[in-house]
Amino acid sequence: xxxxxxxxxxxxxxxxxxxxxxxxxxxxxxxxxxxxxxxxxxxxxxxxxxxxxxxxxxxxxxxxxxxxxxxxxxxxxxxxxxxxxxxxxxxxxxxxxxxxxxxxxxxxxxxxxxxxxxxxxxxxxxxxxxxxxxxxxxxxxxxxxxxxxxxxxxxxxxxxxxxxxxxxxxxxxxxxxxxxxxxxxxxxxxxxxxxxxxxxxxxxxxxxxxxxxxxxxxxxxxxxxxxxxxxxxxxxxxxxxxxxxxxxxxxxxxxxxxxxxxxxxxxxxxxxxxxxxxxxxxxxx
Amino acid sequence: xxxxxxxxxxxxxxxxxxxxxxxxxxxxxxxxxxxxxxxxxxxxxxxxxxxxxxxxxxxxxxxxxxxxxxxxxxxxxxxxxxxxxxxxxxxxxxxxxxxxxxxxxxxxxxxxxxxxxxxxxxxxxxxxxxxxxxxxxxxxxxxxxxxxxxxxxx
Numbered sequence: 001x002x003x004x005x006x007x008x009x010x011x012x013x014x015x016x017x018x019x020x021x022x023x024x025x026x027x028x029x030x031x032x033x034x035x036x037x038x039x040x041x042x043x044x045x046x047x048x049x050x051x052x053x054x055x056x057x058x059x060x061x062x063x064x065x066x067x068x069x070x071x072x073x074x075x076x077x078x079x080x081x082x083x084x085x086x087x088x089x090x091x092x093x094x095x096x097x098x099x100x101x102x103x104x105x106x107x108x109x110x111x112x113x114x115x116x117x118x119x120x121x122x123x124x125x126x127x128x129x130x131x132x133x134x135x136x137x138x139x140x141x142x143x144x145x146x147x148x149x150x151x152x153x154x155x156x157x158x159x160x161x162x163x164x165x166x167x168x169x170x171x172x173x174x175x176x177x178x179x180x181x182x183x184x185x186x187x188x189x190x191x192x193x194x195x196x197x198x199x200x201x202x203x204x205x206x207x208x209x210x211x212x213x214x215x216x217x218x219x220x221x222x223x224x225x226x227x228x229x230x231x232x233x234x235x236x237x238x239x240x241x242x243x244x245x246x247x248x249x250x251x252x253x254x255x256x257x258x259x260x261x262x263x264x265x266x267x268x269x270x271x272x273x274x275x276x277x278x279x280x281x282x283x284x285x
Numbered sequence: 286x287x288x289x290x291x292x293x294x295x296x297x298x299x300x301x302x303x304x305x306x307x308x309x310x311x312x313x314x315x316x317x318x319x320x321x322x323x324x325x326x327x328x329x330x331x332x333x334x335x336x337x338x339x340x341x342x343x344x345x346x347x348x349x350x351x352x353x354x355x356x357x358x359x360x361x362x363x364x365x366x367x368x369x370x371x372x373x374x375x376x377x378x379x380x381x382x383x384x385x386x387x388x389x390x391x392x393x394x395x396x397x398x399x400x401x402x403x404x405x406x407x408x409x410x411x412x413x414x415x416x417x418x419x420x421x422x423x424x425x426x427x428x429x430x431x432x433x434x435x436x437x438x439x
Binding site: 003004006008009035040105 | 286302303305306309325326327328330333336339340341342345346347349350352393411414415416
C-alpha cells in the first residue's frame with residue numbers, strides 16, 4: 001500500500017491566507033492543488049513536505065478569461081476546464097491540442113494547469129506549450145506579485161523560479177493573430193510523451209513575424225527550440241522551411257535515452273514533430 | 286483532523302489523518318467496499334468515484350480534500366431496489382468478467398451519460414481511456430454503456 005508520510009494539512013480560504021500559511025509553515029511546506037503530481041511523488045517519498053497548503057477552494061485562481069488583451073488561465077484551472085474553454089481553443093488551438101492528450105479524462109478532471117507547470121516534469125506538456133506561446137506567469141509572494149516569462153519559469157527538471165513562500169497565481173498569454181498546434185507521440189493512451197512539439201506562428205504579408213516552437217521530453221533548454229524559431233522568423237511559412245526548422249530543432253535538442261526510446265530515435269522524433277506541428281498549425285494549404 | 290463528508294447522500298463525520306487517501310477512507314472507515322483499490326498510481330481507474338458530480342481517481346485525492354464535499358460511490362448508483370440503467374446494461378451485455386474494474390467503469394459511464402446522453406462508441410472509449418480492464422472485456426463494457434444510453438432514451 002502506498003501512502004504519503006505524515007504531514008500537516010491546512011485549507012487556504014484566499015490567496016492571502018495561502019501565503020500566510022506558507023509563511024507560517026516555512027520552507028518545508030508545499031502547495032497542493034489537484035495533487036495528481038504531488039501525491040504520487042509523496043507516496044514514493046520523492047517529495048516529503050511537512051505541511052500541505054490546499055488551494056482547491058480558491059475560486060479566484062480557477063477559470064479561463066480574456067482580460068486586457070490577454071488570455072488569463074488561473075493556476076487552479078483544471079485541465080478539463082481549459083479543454084472545455086471555447087475562448088482558449090479559438091485563440092490558441094495549441095492549448096486544446098495539448099489538453100486532449102494530457103493523461104486521461106478522469107485525471108484531467110482533477111489535475112490543474114498551475115500544478116503541472118510547478119511540477120516542471122521534463123515530460124509535462126504545458127511547459128512547452130506556454131513557452132511556445134511566450135506566456136507570462138504571475139507569482140504571488142509575501143512582498144506582492146511578480147511576473148516572469150514562461151521561458152524563464154523553469155530552472156531545471158522539477159524546479160521552477162517559484163520560491164518557498166510563493167504561489168503561482170495565473171498564466172497570461174498576449175492575444176495576437178496566430179496559428180498554433182501541438183503534436184505528441186506516446187506509447188499508449190494517456191501516457192507521458194516520448195516526444196512532443198508545439199508550434200505558434202504569426203505572419204504578415206507572407207512572412208513569419210513570430211515563431212514559437214516548444215519541445216516536450218526532448219531535452220530542449222527552457223522547453224523551446226530557439227534556433228528553429230530564429231530560422232523561421234522573417235521567411236515565408238513554406239513546407240521546405242518547416243522541414244528545415246525541424247532539422248535545426250533536432251540538431252539542437254539534447255534528448256536522453258530511457259525506457260521510451262534511445263537518443264537517435266528521439267532526435268529524429270524532434271525534427272519530425274516540429275515539422276508536423278508547423279504543418280498542422282498552418283492548416284491545409 | 287475532523288472531516289464531514291456527504292457520501293451517497295448521507296453525512297459522515299470522522300477523524301482522519303491528513304495523509305489518508307479518499308479510497309481508504311471510503312473502504313476502511315466507512316466500509317463502503319464497492320469502490321475498489323487497484324494500482325495506487327492513478328493509472329487503472331478502479332477507484333473512480335464522483336466528487337461533487339465529477340469522476341476522480343480516489344487513490345490520488347486526500348480524504349481531507351473531500352471535507353465539506355459530496356461523494357458518490359458505486360453503492361449510490363442504484364435507486365433503492367431499482368438498478369441504475371448503467372448497472373442494468375452491464376448485466377444485460379455481460380459487461381463484467383472478474384468485476385474488479387466494474388465500479389470505476391460504471392461511475393465514469395454514469396458521468397458520461399449525464400453529460401452526453403447519446404455518446405458514440407468512440408466517445409465511450411475516450412471517456413474510459415484512463416481505466417483498465419485486465420480481463421480485456423472492453424467490447425462488452427462499451428456495449429453495456431450504449432445499452433444504458435438507449436434505455437434512457439426510451
